[in-house]
Amino acid sequence: MSAYSLLCTLANEIALLESTAATLGWDQETYMPPKALEHRAQQMGYLGGKGHALFTLRKFRLLLDKAEGEELQPVQAANVREWRRLNNRSIRLSKRLVEEFSIASSRAKAAWVEARKNSDFAQFAPHLDKLVQLTRKKAEKWSYTTEPYDALLDEFEPGAQAVQISTLFDSLRPQLSALAKEAVVRSAGVPAHALEGDYPVHLQQQLNREVAESIGFDFEGGRIDTTTHPFCTKLGPHDQRLTTRYDPKDFTSSLFGILHEAGHGLYEQGLPPADYGLPSGTFVSLGIHESQSRLWENHVGRSRPFWERWLPRAKEIFPALTLSLEDFLRALHRAEFSFIRVEADEATYDLHILLRFLLERRMLNRELKIKDLPQAWNEQFEDLFGLTPPDNARGCLQDIHWSMGALGYFPTYTLGNLNAAQLYHAAQQVPAIAEACAAAEYVPLLGWLRHHIHSKGATLTSGELITAATGSPTDASWHLAHLRSRFLG
Numbered sequence: 001m002s003a004y005s006l007l008c009t010l011a012n013e014i015a016l017l018e019s020t021a022a023t024l025g026w027d028q029e030t031y032m033p034p035k036a037l038e039h040r041a042q043q044m045g046y047l048g049g050k051g052h053a054l055f056t057l058r059k060f061r062l063l064l065d066k067a068e069g070e071e072l073q074p075v076q077a078a079n080v081r082e083w084r085r086l087n088n089r090s091i092r093l094s095k096r097l098v099e100e101f102s103i104a105s106s107r108a109k110a111a112w113v114e115a116r117k118n119s120d121f122a123q124f125a126p127h128l129d130k131l132v133q134l135t136r137k138k139a140e141k142w143s144y145t146t147e148p149y150d151a152l153l154d155e156f157e158p159g160a161q162a163v164q165i166s167t168l169f170d171s172l173r174p175q176l177s178a179l180a181k182e183a184v185v186r187s188a189g190v191p192a193h194a195l196e197g198d199y200p201v202h203l204q205q206q207l208n209r210e211v212a213e214s215i216g217f218d219f220e221g222g223r224i225d226t227t228t229h230p231f232c233t234k235l236g237p238h239d240q241r242l243t244t245r246y247d248p249k250d251f252t253s254s255l256f257g258i259l260h261e262a263g264h265g266l267y268e269q270g271l272p273p274a275d276y277g278l279p280s281g282t283f284v285s286l287g288i289h290e291s292q293s294r295l296w297e298n299h300v301g302r303s304r305p306f307w308e309r310w311l312p313r314a315k316e317i318f319p320a321l322t323l324s325l326e327d328f329l330r331a332l333h334r335a336e337f338s339f340i341r342v343e344a345d346e347a348t349y350d351l352h353i354l355l356r357f358l359l360e361r362r363m364l365n366r367e368l369k370i371k372d373l374p375q376a377w378n379e380q381f382e383d384l385f386g387l388t389p390p391d392n393a394r395g396c397l398q399d400i401h402w403s404m405g406a407l408g409y410f411p412t413y414t415l416g417n418l419n420a421a422q423l424y425h426a427a428q429q430v431p432a433i434a435e436a437c438a439a440a441e442y443v444p445l446l447g448w449l450r451h452h453i454h455s456k457g458a459t460l461t462s463g464e465l466i467t468a469a470t471g472s473p474t475d476a477s478w479h480l481a482h483l484r485s486r487f488l489g
């Protein structure tokens with residue numbers, strides 16, 4: 001047997017462990033009763049530890065050495081390259097550091113839930129301080145050339161560097177700020193609660209399912225369940241789970257949640273199932289993953305043709321819905337400066353990301369003390385949005401990410417927005433796709449994404465993937481043009 005085949009066997013074993021953990025994780029967020037938590041934490045810790053141990057075995061590295069000398073097909077060679085990159089990162093962290101981080105983050109998450117409830121930063125501060133210290137330690141083990149943030153970005157967006165992200169945001173900031181201000185002014189006449197009505201949950205579920213099916217989500221290989229924090233998770237090559245939450249007063253909240261998560265799910269369903277567990281059967285980066293969710297949520301789901309088709313159907317399902325198409329679209333495209341990122345509209349969303357990037361980079365570079373975070377957050381918020389958060393729950397305590405130790409993650413949301421606009425624009429250059437989208441038919445668009453993005457797995461870097469699909473590397477101009485046409489057009 002070749003070293004490559006033996007690596008595939010080990011990778012398959014790791015994938016079995018990881019997908020078992022994913023199944024337990026999905027259950028924990030959906031149906032698990034509260035008293036099951038302690039045992040579940042032990043199960044997750046056990047499976048995570050086993051997977052890490054297999055991947056960092058000396059045997060795995062020896063096989064990699066051998067496979068690098070074997071004659072391989074291009075996809076096989078790409079898998080070996082990616083395994084080497086991931087393995088180099090994994091072996092640098094000691095078991096002790098991994099365990100310490102896991103314990104610190106589970107404590108921090110619990111403390112964060114309480115701190116947010118009480119809007120009391122002091123309850124969370126020592127935990128965040130510990131996580132930032134441990135994160136800096138991890139970055140040092142991984143090593144970096146310029147600053148710790150680079151090593152962290154590499155986990156979520158391989159190859160990205162803090163200085164590039166910083167340059168990108170520096171150039172985006174004045175344009176985004178001006179655009180957001182203008183969009184907010186233009187939205188002044190649109191009532192804030194125009195979409196409010198009576199939308200029973202079971203009827204929302206019916207519409208959501210019809211919409212998800214119509215954009216190509218395969219319910220024979222996936223399902224939708226209810227959760228408090230919506231997410232999408234893959235439990236196996238033909239098992240894609242979406243989750244959402246329901247607001248009985250506003251059906252668009254769960255529907256856009258489903259369009260977003262189905263965008264993630266379509267990407268996962270489009271990865272080659274035969275390569276499950278191998279890099280060629282795995283998503284390439286979070287910036288690409290998020291481009292898929294944003295494309296379906298914003299470019300498709302908030303477009304006029306989409307609602308020309310779906311508003312009449314929504315009115316059949318919900319007798320309470322009587323808005324005209326024009327009023328409905330105006331309500332959907334209303335911009336406002338608000339405190340909470342996850343509720344922000346497209347016009348203001350990236351400013352929320354910019355703020356988090358600036359602050360986490362300063363925390364990691366020891367330029368900002370943890371105890372000073374609330375004040376720094378509020379000053380930065382005032383600067384970007386012209387508002388001061390009334391409390392820390394609506395300020396620096398609102399996101400779960402830092403409590404999980406996920407520092408370096410936020411920029412992938414804006415990268416996702418940029419990539420989504422660029423990919424959508426490139427796809428629209430194909431006349432058959434543009435015509436179909438204008439009639440709210442999305443089979444050709446999905447086919448294009450399958451071909452250019454999904455089927456490639458992680459055989460190319462995200463930069464190579466975007467360049468191959470669109471003709472140029474990630475470029476902010478398409479996103480800005482999209483926002484201008486939507487909010488100022």
Ligand code: ZN
Pocket residue numbers: 260264290293
């Ligand atoms: Zn997402």
